[in-house]
Amino acid sequence: MRQMEIDDQTILTVLTVGLVVSAFMAIYLDEAVYSVASLACTLILLAIIYAIYGAIFAAVFQLAAGVSTLAVLFLTGEMLSEKTTERQSRKKIVFAVIIGLLLSIPTLYLTVPIPVLPSSYPQLNFPEEIWNLRSIDVVLQGVVILIIALGIAIILYEKKERKK
Numbered sequence: 001m002r003q004m005e006i007d008d009q010t011i012l013t014v015l016t017v018g019l020v021v022s023a024f025m026a027i028y029l030d031e032a033v034y035s036v037a038s039l040a041c042t043l044i045l046l047a048i049i050y051a052i053y054g055a056i057f058a059a060v061f062q063l064a065a066g067v068s069t070l071a072v073l074f075l076t077g078e079m080l081s082e083k084t085t086e087r088q089s090r091k092k093i094v095f096a097v098i099i100g101l102l103l104s105i106p107t108l109y110l111t112v113p114i115p116v117l118p119s120s121y122p123q124l125n126f127p128e129e130i131w132n133l134r135s136i137d138v139v140l141q142g143v144v145i146l147i148i149a150l151g152i153a154i155i156l157y158e159k160k161e162r163k164k
Contacts, residue, residue, distance in 0.1 A: 012052065016107045019045040021100030028096045032077030040070050072148060076155075 019042060026038035043066035050059035 008052075012049070013108060015045055015049055015052075017101065017104040019049070020104035020107060021097060024100035024103055025093075025096055028099070029093075033074070036070060036074045036077055039073065040066070043070070076152060 022038045022041040022045065026035050026042055029035045029038060043062060047059040047062040047066070050056075050062055
């Protein structure tokens with residue numbers, strides 16, 4: 001039996017198309033749980049693409065940040081979104097997948113050259129640079145948490161006002 005060989009370009013094409021389709025589905029779907037699941041797929045595919053290109057630190061960071069973001073989005077989406085009794089029709093989901101596939105066509109035909117860094121470019125020690133920038137990282141994490149808390153407070157306030 002003949003084994004089918006899949007080249008790297010085919011794998012990247014499938015991952016890229018999946019990335020665009022899942023990102024479109026995350027925006028298009030009405031129910032919060034399905035949108036968060038599509039966003040999870042998007043973040044995982046992006047981390048895989050980072051890993052394929054050799055950016056392991058970026059892939060790990062993408063997964064770590066994505067998991068925490070998805071946890072917050074899933075909980076807030078589940079608790080704060082209105083429950084709908086109607087299910088989304090299969091036609092609407094298939095339509096969204098087709099639109100996502102159409103949006104991914106440019107990824108199949110357009111390429112972006114990856115610049116090669118000159119050998120004189122200083123090599124950075126990633127763990128050392130991350131450690132040196134830790135204070136900025138902590139401040140930015142605090143800002144993200146503050147924005148999330150502020151967003152939840154605004155949503156709860158509007159929900160309370162609507163009930164009055």
